[in-house]
Amino acid sequence: DQQVKQNSPSLSVQEGRISILNCDYTNSMFDYFLWYKKYPAEGPTFLISISSIKDKNEDGRFTVFLNKSAKHLSLHIVPSQPGDSAVYFCAASAQYSGAGSYQLTFGKGTKLSVIP
Amino acid sequence: ETGVTQTPRHLVMGMTNKKSLKCEQHLGHNAMYWYKQSAKKPLELMFVYNFKEQTENNSVPSRFSPECPNSSHLFLHLHTLQPEDSALYLCASSQDSGRIETQYFGPGTRLLVL
Numbered sequence: 037d038q039q040v041k042q043n044s045p046s047l048s049v050q051e052g053r054i055s056i057l058n059c060d061y062t063n064s065m066f067d068y069f070l071w072y073k074k075y076p077a078e079g080p081t082f083l084i085s086i087s088s089i090k091d092k093n094e095d096g097r098f099t100v101f102l103n104k105s106a107k108h109l110s111l112h113i114v115p116s117q118p119g120d121s122a123v124y125f126c127a128a129s130a131q132y133s134g135a136g137s138y139q140l141t142f143g144k145g146t147k148l149s150v151i152p
Numbered sequence: 153e154t155g156v157t158q159t160p161r162h163l164v165m166g167m168t169n170k171k172s173l174k175c176e177q178h179l180g181h182n183a184m185y186w187y188k189q190s191a192k193k194p195l196e197l198m199f200v201y202n203f204k205e206q207t208e209n210n211s212v213p214s215r216f217s218p219e220c221p222n223s224s225h226l227f228l229h230l231h232t233l234q235p236e237d238s239a240l241y242l243c244a245s246s247q248d249s250g251r252i253e254t255q256y257f258g259p260g261t262r263l264l265v266l
Contacts, residue, residue, distance in 0.1 A: 040194070068252040079156070079242055079257035080195075087252075125195070129252055137183075137207045137249040142195040 039063045040128050042143035050151050055113040057146050059126030062107065066128035070140070071100060071111045074123045083124075084111070116150045123147045154178050156258035158243050164264045165233065173228040173261045175243030181256075183249035184226040186218060187242040189260075195242065201226060202249040233265045 041060045049055045057071075067088040072080035086093040086100045086109070093100050099112045113120055126143040156177045165171050177184065186198040200208035201220040215237075217229040226243055240262050244255040 038194070070254060072257075077259070079158075079244075079259045082254050082256060085254060137200045137202065138252050139197055139200070139208065140195075140255060141197075144192070144194045 037062075038143075039066075040126055040141050040143040042124075042126055042146050044146050045144070046147040046149070048149045048151060049116045051118055052115045055111075055116045055120065055148055055150065057111040057113075057124050057126075057148065059109045059111075059143055060107060061109075061128050063128070063130060063141070064107070065130040066141075068129040068138075069100070069102060069109050070127045070129070071098075072125040072127060073120075074125060074145070080125055113148075116148075118150045118152050121148055121150045156243060156245055156256055158241075158258040158261050160261060161259065162262045162264075164266065165230070166266055167233060167235070169233075170229070170231040172230065173241055173243075173263075175226040175228075175258055177224055177226075177243075177245040177256070177258075179245055179256060181245040181247050182223050183246045184220060184223070185244040185246075185249075185255060186216075186226065186228050187244065187257075189240040189242060191239075198228075200249050207249060230263075233263075235265050238263055238265045 070085040071083040074080045102109045123145040125145045127140045159174045183202045187195045189195045198212045199218045219227040240260045242260045243258040246253045246255045
């Protein structure tokens with residue numbers, strides 16, 4: 037059962053417009069959320085994160101919104117640029133009781149294509 | 153060299169071979185992780201090491217054997233793998249797995265088992 041879901045496998049956006057990537061989660065124990073970007077033949081690169089005590093975090097063109105009641109987060113990219121074309125992964129972190137490690141649970145990713 | 157590096161980047165092996173994947177982090181972190189990414193699936197956590205001690209093994213088959221000789225190096229020893237083990241294997245590191253922190257990933261090793 038997938039605890040982190042990215043229901044849109046792909047998204048196309050015109051350059052200069054806003055890109056909105058969505059992520060839903062089911063585990064209420066998740067308390068820290070991250071977005072990673074991945075180019076082909078490279079590992080995921082950390083983009084932005086948000087703690088469960090906040091509902092918004094902004095870093096330049098990237099803003100993450102968290103709606104805890106809906107168990108939903110979204111990544112907004114404004115304005116979108118062709119270099120933003122990549123696969124975006126949503127991840128959520130919780131501390132599992134076993135040995136106390138925080139573990140990341142990932143979604144399947146959304147492929148963003150920004151059209152010039 | 154900066155960040156997290158992995159070697160080899162690509163590996164083809166037969167089911168009877170023994171090979172090892174290597175990961176090195178230059179970030180001064182104390183926690184290291186192995187993930188597996190299969191086609192059309194999310195990244196799956198395999199192992200966690202914190203201060204050289206294995207803290208998590210997420211029900212990984214024994215044909216995968218991790219080794220962490222120090223906080224900067226992590227290995228994944230492979231033997232008698234199956235074709236379904238073909239995947240992208242990613243290494244990551246963070247300051248301390250016992251805290252909420254960002255993990256930084258290497259470029260991955262693309263493994264094909266014939």
